[in-house]
Amino acid sequence: MFARFQRGAMRLTRIEAFSDGVFAIVVTLLVLELRVPTLKDHASAAELGRQLIELAPKFLSWLISFIIVCKFWLNHHHVLSLARHADYALVWLNSIFLMGQSFIPFPTAVMGEYAGNPLAVSLFGCVFALNTLMFLALQAYIVRVLIKPELAGEQDPHFFVKGLVGPLSYLTGAAVAWVSVHAAFLVYLLTPLFYITPRDSKTHG
Amino acid sequence: MFARFQRGAMRLTRIEAFSDGVFAIVVTLLVLELRVPTLKDHASAAELGRQLIELAPKFLSWLISFIIVCKFWLNHHHVLSLARHADYALVWLNSIFLMGQSFIPFPTAVMGEYAGNPLAVSLFGCVFALNTLMFLALQAYIVRVLIKPELAGEQDPHFFVKGLVGPLSYLTGAAVAWVSVHAAFLVYLLTPLFYITPRDSKTHG
């Protein structure tokens, strides 16, 4: 049964094309939650200004999600470049990871709409913790099973444990949200900065 | 007249790019049906929690459709890799198949909204049965007309009859929906698991 997933040597290019499509659509759909405000006086700059300021939590949610998805894209790009080919297990781990990515507009919209609601802000952190775990599963499979022979020696054996810092940080934000939503926003904003470049072991720059 | 469709040797890459685009957009659009709930008390975690739980049928519809579309993507990837080149007949069979794929967000949304309505749940199964038939038509054309010479001997001659298990399973779900919508959901969830890897005849893994 498990051997079935080890078959199916495939070109990585279509997996990358499909993934890039999903990433590109996710980051672009995020903006659809920024709805045009409804004005009583269409020509009033003051009213529009007030309404735009009230959209601030939505802008911030959009910004955080955009940066995190770009970070996922970059790390995905890096991890797929380690694989010598693709098999069915990789395709399904990748699909489940992309399912998590494509879900992101929902918690982003919920947090943008109800920025003062602890559950809304907490949900955001939980979803991103789960997404990071799904990414680590994809990475672990590639590093353990599909790694290019010439790169095998260069991988940090502790990448998985180190990678758990990401989900833990998002879960911390999710817990903090029940005390202070502002603090949670800050945690979410700072977390991706630790991962702004992929965690490869090529320390010789 | 028919000879006209046999012409037009084309690179498969643009057909793959167009198809990957459609697949990526379909899976990502599915999430747009998960609308942000409307709360009376914006800060109430309890009210948001209740509303999110009520979205459960929509989450489940989204999950089932996402997995099935990924399965179609994987099988599409596999089948196109069998063709030595493309012709106009392939392009049109592929376009009609993609038309079916791009329609998926509609029955998914209908089933998510009216999960207790037998017609809504039944419609979902009928659409996926039809999509599987369109895929089988594409596969049959490639295997019979455009197969790479070196792969011709490896194909299972009964792939078409075996492939009909898919549509039959979805139609069974569509019929079962009139007795129990829960049973139909279960059928829809289990059906793709039988097709989680392409039905190729390369049993030497």
Place this chain on the structure above:
Amino acid sequence: MFARFQRGAMRLTRIEAFSDGVFAIVVTLLVLELRVPTLKDHASAAELGRQLIELAPKFLSWLISFIIVCKFWLNHHHVLSLARHADYALVWLNSIFLMGQSFIPFPTAVMGEYAGNPLAVSLFGCVFALNTLMFLALQAYIVRVLIKPELAGEQDPHFFVKGLVGPLSYLTGAAVAWVSVHAAFLVYLLTPLFYITPRDSKTHG
């Protein structure tokens, strides 16, 4: 001034990738106009059935637009394969053509919503006539300026005049709409069938 547009030898691959993205999104967005109907009795199959039947004009508009956009995609694929490279004039002719393509969801939605309104049905035909003209302009530029030397002799010198049959047919539909919207739907449905394969001059199949 004009020489400026003749510069900029570019790879055609990114133009194709951008175009394929636009085509893929246009065909997939079309389905968003198929909104989930609002039911009084959520569990009533009869009510949902009646509502789905009332969506028939929307399904038909979606179907016609989908087929026509696929036809444009196929012809675009063919015409770009004739060019030896790209220049800025090609990029802008292509961009204006894609602007027309990306506009298609609007007249499709208007015709789907108001299928009995002669202006709505007429607008659809006018937009597609204009789109076909923009495609002919792109084709004419490629055939006259950028054609691969080995293909130059094979082109039908009358392709432009013959190509005008397309816009004329759509405009006929647009005129007929003021007498009978049903007849106009029929014209729109039949027109792409004449162009189902690209009009190349390689008659030796």
Place this chain on the structure above:
Amino acid sequence: MFARFQRGAMRLTRIEAFSDGVFAIVVTLLVLELRVPTLKDHASAAELGRQLIELAPKFLSWLISFIIVCKFWLNHHHVLSLARHADYALVWLNSIFLMGQSFIPFPTAVMGEYAGNPLAVSLFGCVFALNTLMFLALQAYIVRVLIKPELAGEQDPHFFVKGLVGPLSYLTGAAVAWVSVHAAFLVYLLTPLFYITPRDSKTHG
């Protein structure tokens, strides 16, 4: 710390694929703001005609944004072709630039909805000024750090200062909007015409 961003030699193809996806989705999403008007008399061509004419500011906003995004796409295409490879700094400058591009549907929709509101029209210019600055940052990084050796001598050393004409023109439009929104629309429409082809220094056509 900064050296970390100079690492990560990557293929440019996936960066282009991701960027092309974002560009394609942005230009196609713009049309979603053109909503089907609500008619009292569904069959009335006169009422639909009046409603379509009232959509004129939305059509114009859509047209201006479409042309500007295509211009950005063309210039992006040109600038990325100058780079010999990609590094993490390029990826992040590109991601921030794409964040600006994906934001464009929002100010476009605001200006289309409230074409007579000086803040709405002014916001549009400010967003495009910022987008052009983000593009110049990307260009400056490529030209200074990643330029292909054989192209290094051909670059106009004053490209950055010359490029500032773009943001200044958009900001002029944003200021003019407070006096006359019509004049601002005209500035926005004319600005991209100066940049219709990339500012390369290859004057030998």
